[in-house]
Amino acid sequence: MTADQSEYFRTPKPRPIIVPKLHHATFMTMDVDAMVRFYELVCGLQPVYYSDFAAWLTNDEANHRIALLKLPGTRPPVDKPHTAGLHHTAFEYETFDQWLDNYVRLRDAGLLPTICLDHGMTMSMYYADPDGNGVEIQVDNFRDWGLSKEWMWASQEFATDQIGAQFDPEKLVVARASGLTPDDIHTRAYAKEYFPAEPRLQMTFNDPWPARIAAEPSLADGVPLPPASQGD
The missing domain is CATH 3.30.720.110 (Signal recognition particle alu RNA binding heterodimer, srp9/1)
Incomplete structure (x- = not known):
């Protein structure tokens, strides 16, 4: 055990005095529609708000449990199964x-x-x-x-x-x-x-991304950025 290890590793069952509850997870994506279809099929999550570039889904009384964002500049992950993250x-x-x-x-x-x-x-x-x-x-x-x-x-x-x-x-x-x-x-x-x-x-x-990019090479460029504003 080293000094830089987490308090939760070093101390049995520490607790803040008032704890928040986990509410939702948010994903960056390049295909909102495919993700909405998947989470509705697998988990019964349905959109509370749904657009081309974002969706907020829930399957209970919460306003959302999963959020999906297709933000400008989002790019495909590289070697997703072997990189740190979710x-x-x-x-x-x-x-x-x-x-x-x-x-x-x-x-x-x-x-x-x-x-x-x-x-x-x-x-x-x-x-x-x-x-x-x-x-x-x-x-x-x-x-x-x-x-x-x-x-x-x-x-x-x-x-x-x-x-x-x-x-x-x-x-x-x-x-x-x-x-x-x-x-x-x-x-x-x-x-x-x-x-x-x-x-x-x-x-x-x-990793689904190599096959997806091979089928649709433009995915490698990521979600397009909005046009730069023009000055006078």
Whole structure:
């Protein structure tokens, strides 16, 4: 441990006196329409305001949870999977059945997760949006944030392995149909009984930008800047 490490690394559970709640995430994008379609399909986010250059989306009582900005000068990322920055945002279902039904719905719409992980406190499926950002769709294995938080804090399992076990979601669909309970399925998934035939080797998402730029070379120039104002 070094002096420049975060207070949150050095001190158990420090808390500000009054804490704000996470409200929304904002993404720079070069295709508002594609991003709106994706987040509406995957997370049920619908626009509160929608234009050619921006959109603010929500799926609950908040005025927005995701904001999308197509600002002049925005350029494609370079080697996105291997650069520092956002890895993913996450959305949570209340029940296991809702969560697994959502997988089936998206599968039938032609959208499959990039990687599926039982982290111990959650079971999570990770999708990639059109810009290559990750979106985690999860369900809490404890059905209680207090219990899952304490498991993360205190368990030897999480101290040893923060990633967990990969699983094949189709095997979960079969297991549920056979009558297994969510707890049974989680226990077996965490024990790697539903391990995929072709596991993902890296926890990164594929980079969509080389193919997008090859198909539309003008994307490499970025979002055009507004014309410079003319003086008298």
